[in-house]
Amino acid sequence: MAHYRFNNLLGAPYRGGNLCLRGHHLISSVGNRVSEVDLQLSSSTTLPCENLTEIRCVAVSPSGHHMLSFDTDGRAILVNVRKRVTLHHMNFKGKVTACEFSPCGKSFAVLVGKLVQIWATPTMLKEFAPFRLLRTYGGMYDDATCLAWSGDSQWIIVGGKDLTARIYSANHLDGYAPPTLSGHREPLVAVAFCAQLDGFSCYTISEDGALFEWQLLDDEDEDEDDANGSNKSKRRKKGEAAAAAKKKKPKGRRWRLRGKHFFHMPNKLSCARYHARSGMLCAGFAHGVFTLHRLATGEFNHLQTLSISTQKVTSCEWNETGEWIALGCAKLGQLLVWEWQSETYVYKQQGHYYDVNACAYSPDGALIATASDDNTVKVWSAATGSCFVTFDEHSGPVGAVCFLPSGHAVLSASMDGTVRAFDLMRYRNFKTLTSPDPCQFVSLAVDPSGEIVCAGSLDTFQIHIWSLKTGRLLDIFAGHQGPVNALCFSPESPLLASGSWDKTVRLWDVYDGRGQTDVLQHAHDVLAVAFRPDGKQLAAATLDGQIFLWKPDDARLEGTIEGRRDMAGGKTIGDLRSGANVNAGRAFKTLAYSADGALLMAGGNGKSVCMYDVEGTSLLRKFSLSKSKAMDGTIERLDSSRVTDAGPLDLLPDDDDDDDDDDDANDIPGARAHAAGSSNANNGKKKRKTIRCKHVAFAPTGQGWAASTTEGVMVFAKDAGAAFDPTDLGEDVTPAAARRALRHGDARVALLMALRLRGAEEDEALVREVLEKTPPDAVAGALRDFPPALLSPLIESIAARATRGPHAQLMLRWARELCVAHGRAIHAAAHGGMLLPALRRLSKAFAAMHEDLAATAEASVFLLDYVCAAPPPMQAGA
Structure with a gap:
């Protein structure tokens, strides 16, 4: 019954880093995982492989079989994309800014700080040391930022923060000195080779929007160009001396600046990518605009300009034929593929850019609805992992969401004091339910018939009852002395269960108007309630980490699950408590029964979701939500050597880290003010997200379950390989x-x-x-x-x-x-x-x-x- 495995990650299509577009497959990083999008089927899947921290660089081999993903600490994993398994691990012992496979696929180049390393591509054979270093180049005065291979896999051009670009040889050449291409006033963003009919040329692009065109010329051609542009009188005076020097000078080839072009944009250039086969250049800027240009010898032709958002375009990538361009915006979690010839979107997705508070399955299990702090409700396809509609009518954070029993509409409760109903046929808000007095709704429930809607408030401690058909407020239940943060209808009896911070679970008769029928007292605050599908059992989670199993007919306690120890495993950076009492504040905040009522899922402010056997009240399995060390609560044992007099090193600001992507990645989800992300916030210390589970939901088919976490909505499905079939x-x-x-x-x-x-x-x-x-x-x-x-x-x-x-x-x-x-x-x-x-x-x-x-x-x-x-x-x- 507990054979479930990680299947997909919803709500966060893109978190930063580069993009890879191979054929009709788009690969991007999502936190410490990698997501793969099939553009033909418009389906998205997340690989089960995980890095130890956030991924900032991804490289895919030309064949599409191998993938390298590098995290912020320089650790890399080699993944077989087709089989979705990890082959090898490697630590490059430094921050990797870029990686790219050679066109032949036999090697790959990695930029580690100021060094350029060329490695042989690991084979499929079992080896003790699969990564083999071929050669290392230096000479950069600052960190390298971008690289590109030549079409014949013989040369590598590298640009850096020292405002220069250098050209290295992939093979050893006696006496070869890498040339330096200088002249830019800002750090380089992109470099590229371009093989032309009249010679060998390359492009260098900097943050200030300057594009320099360089060409490799013979010394004779260079002298002719100098002669055409120099003063003829001075050439006559030095004619004999120049002729003598020319005879002694050995013939060779040199790189010469052929031309300069400028984008003339008000903001800095954030990313650029050149497609050598078609001569197309895509450039993204910090204000959400990208432009397309066609480059030729001495030409800079502008084709298109399109604005996709108001935030910085983080990455762009061409496909092999040059028809599609993939663009990503890390701040908004936006990912799109643009076909520039027909000017249409091939793929467009935008995830939640704040916390996902709740998720719900449709009655047939085909759809998943999510509610977030960004005031939106999104509906996803459970099979494809793609979002096909977004409702943004709410003006406050959305705390609860559910489907109608018919599956034709979605209901959501928000802190703006409204409960809205969205039609999934016409994709519109067809009903808005409000209260006479302003209040903030944090919980929601719909009766099995789909006629009655109930919402619990955070500030007035009341339960509002509406008729969905007429939109009229039927009744207001008062009796709780704290926020009503959990509501649940019984599937078989006319009972509504409500959980509150006043340490009680109250049962209400909504249909006959009798009001409150029973009060189930607890010793601590009630955080979540859930009815079993047969309606004969009610589970309630409290602040002390326990789960109480009640029989709602006679208000009798049937059993108790002690879950505080089950949530163990994960300390926050800077935690002063010892390992013995580190779990004192752990509690389950969400509960969900399986379709047959045999399993109970529980999640809370820990790194694991626990699955219990209801009949035996025993723990069956713990599902880890993340292994990323960049998040608090995932490391079981802290390293005392990283604690200084000023505090933990992981919380101290880095003076030399000026990467905007890293700052965006450390923003606290739900913090709307940009001042919270400034250097003055939190006394100049870094902000680290804490792994936690806000809501769990079981699929009605019993084939999977979903958990809304700080990383997005994690979908787990049944592992078909875990069940034994004798016919296999x-x-x-x-x-x-x-x-x-x-x-x-x-x-x-x-x-x-x-x-x-x-x-x-x-x-x-x-x-x-x-x-x-x-x-x-x-x-x-x-x-x-x-x-x-x-x-x-x-x-x-x-x-x-x-x-x-x-x-x-x-x-x-x-x-x-x-x-x-x-x-x-x-x-x-x-x-x-x-x-x-x-x-x-x-x-x-x-x-x-x-x-x-x-x-x-x-x-x-x-x-x-x-x-x-x-x-x-x-x-x-x-």
């Missing part, structure tokens, strides 16, 4: 074994074996034989606990036999029992596009069957009337 054993899965199981009445095993062997023509005949020879009464048992991975071939097999042979009624029975047993899973998979081809084929087969039956009945209507009108046969002896 290859030697025993034979056609003879399948027919033997069918003869013995085990239709489920026979069907699983037949589908596993599906592929050849004789194996297709085996599937047809199992479907047709299974008794109608055994169809439901054959589909019990059916693997979701085999649903698509099963539907296709049913569709293929629906219009062939005399078994139409039996195929209809298979389709009906399949929908009854796996309707929710099929609906969720259809929303993600995984089962759509098979379902379309089945629908087409049933439509053809309906047409054939209708034609047959219409042709035989008079015969049927004659048969029905004929008198009954005379019985013998009548």
